[in-house]
Amino acid sequence: MISLLTRVQLCGFKEENMERIYLDHASSMPVDPRVFEFAKSYLIKDYANPSSLYSIGLEIKNAIEESRKKIAEFINAENEKSIIFTGSATESNNLALRGTALRNIRDGKEVLASAIDHISVINPMKELQKNGFTFNVAPVDPYGIINLEILESLLTKNTTVTSLMYANNEIGTIEPIKEVSKIVHEKGRYLHVDATAAAGRLPIDVQEDGIDLLTLSSNDLYGPRGAAALYIKPGVKVQSVLLGGGQERGLRSGSENVFAIVGMGEAARIAQKEMKNESERLKKIRDELIKEILKIEDTYLTGHPTKRLPHHASFRFSYIEGESILLNMDMYNIQIATGSACSHKTLEPSHVLLAIGLKHEEAHGSMVMTLGRSNKREQVPVIVKGVKETVQRLRQLSPLT
Amino acid sequence: MNPKNVGVIENPDGYGKVGNPVCGDLMEIYIKVKDDIITDIKFKTFGCGSAIATSSMVTELAKGQHVDDAIKITRNDVADELDGLPPQKMHCSNLAADALHEAIKDYKKKKK
Structure with missing residues (x-):
């Protein structure tokens, strides 16, 4: 100052x-005061670990499950079990890409992203090259819209994961997700969409859009930092990238950031309404x-x-x-x-x-x-x-x- | 951000240009010299905040100096006068000093 x-x-x-x-x-947002009011007790009063079996632990576990429901409704997911809480959009992207590519390695060793994807998508994709994967990049037009013909020509049955942003944070361009989904499901396998910039600005419907994996960030919805989510369509196989106590169906070990998770759900509920x-x-x-x-x-x-x-x-x-x-x-x-x-x-x-x-x-x-x-x-x-x-x-x- | 000595000098006694807009930095320094003393100095810069600050500082340091002293001004002198620069921005101070050196060399060449 x-x-x-x-x-x-x-x-x-x-x-x-x-x-x-x-x-x-796009870089940082304030926490909605209503969200803070809603979730603050989990910082100072309801501090027990949700994995603990005594009653206060179970109550906190329920608060996390309520938040999961709100997130599922926010993106019209099939059910709340399809939502995994993580610590950041970067972590959700890493889990979606590395976790899915490595879990399905027997089905193919090719991954694809657009040239304008976020660095937290590009870098895990590059890292997969060390595991023997081929990383293809689909170019975009001067407006930043993905080239569908080249995308189609790059996809093979070995392309287990294709990643694209719902909308780009630097140039604001909204991608044709439905059309991309159609092509990916005809020629490749799973579609991951990073909706960090778009969620809360545009309505997102994972079933209607044909999305297999979707990244959401809490702060971009006026929720607290330190929480994010990954939607995993029922039936899509993913392995964890963090090993530990097996929280979040074994996909994201580590004690839950209850305040941020509860806040994220409330932020999503408000965003959906407003x-x-x-x-x-x-x-x-x-x-x-x-x-x-x-x-x-x-x-x-x-x-x-x-x-x-x-x-x-x-x-x-x-x-x-x-x-x-x-x-x-x-x-x-x-x-x-x-x-x-x-x-x-x-x-x-x-x-x-x-x-x-x-x-x-x-x-x-x-x-x-x-x-x-x-x-x-x-x-x-x-x-x-x-x-x-x-x-x-x-x-x-x-x-x- | 309040840079000093911005501009160009018509018919300068020395002119130096370094950098490249492709890399994000381009600097020009113009000097007026009388009896080997730099009497006036102006710059133009395309670049980041550090590039503008170092250009401004190098012109302040060189003004009124004998050309043989001014040519000894180094990137470290510039950065020190600015109370340090982040490591990745040190090349900006390098460019500013280089542009000054080029302008002085140009002056000496013309004098011969």
Whole structure:
């Protein structure tokens, strides 16, 4: 906070004008106060281990099962037994990919993901190569939509696991899951869908969409961090990746994070009820932001213009660099994200932006805004002003203009 | 973020350009020199926050210096003046010092 204030003072801005405008909900979300109220007793009062057989242990076990039911309803799963709680979306993705590929190794040693899948999908897939698997990558078009013909040509009967995001977190594009499911089930075997970015924004129905494995994250539903879920369609065989006491049907050993799990179920219940109205509200604000920001010269939308998450706006600006955009926007107390190399530990630009065909220098100038409950329509002019001034300032600095 | 010495100098006595926008960093430094003293210095940078900060700092360090002293400014001097940089950002300070060195070399070449 001190460094922020120093930076603010350096720029001559007045502190009192600086309401925080948080536009990075894809990165972290607040816990809904209703969720916190609902689950807080499991932190301080009902702290027994759900595996214990005394009555308080059984009561807590029941609270977990209630949460499981809510998650199953949220995605229209066949039954609540198909929901496994894990500690994070990364863990759910690892369990879905490694757990399924290794369990079904006798049926084939090929796995497939799209070029824009999350790093927690790509890295477990790469790791499977050490177990002798072939890892195929299906390309996407300039909007980020998976190429169905190439997908079909890459699938064989040995492809036991195919993974695709429901919608992409960096460019907001929504994938044609139903069509992909049809192709995967004709030519390959199981379809895993990472719905971390989409859940809570779009209605998800695993039976209607034809999904075998689905990753959900608690925090992305306004639930506490430290809980996530993996839906496993009845009949799909998966083995554990964590070995231990055999919790969660032996698929996820480790004492349950009861507070986060109970919170996640309640967050999903609220999301199911409020999602439609909230998504419509955010879409209006988002559309206005896109309209205004695209008026800036040499500015382009990344991702699909209509098949995109309702809370998501992403851009690239020519001649400037994303980390500078992020830091400059922070001086307006507006928090955004970027796919620039400088913001990553690897110093490589976002693989998603490269996959949609951007050149390296184009990918460096990206900005991602993801809206949430705290955002209001009145903030639009403030955000637009911040972006305009930031872009203008950095372009004055840039040798490329 | 309040960089100093941003801009270009028309008819500079020395000009240095390093980096590549593909890698995410490009820097240009312009110097005006009188009796081997750097009297004015300006920069333009395409790059991250560290790249902008190091460009600004290197111009501040070099301003008013004899060219033979300014050419001895190293990446570590720049990073030290900024109270350190994260390890993965050290190449940014390298670039800023390199751009200055290029500008001074250009000046010396022109003088001959």
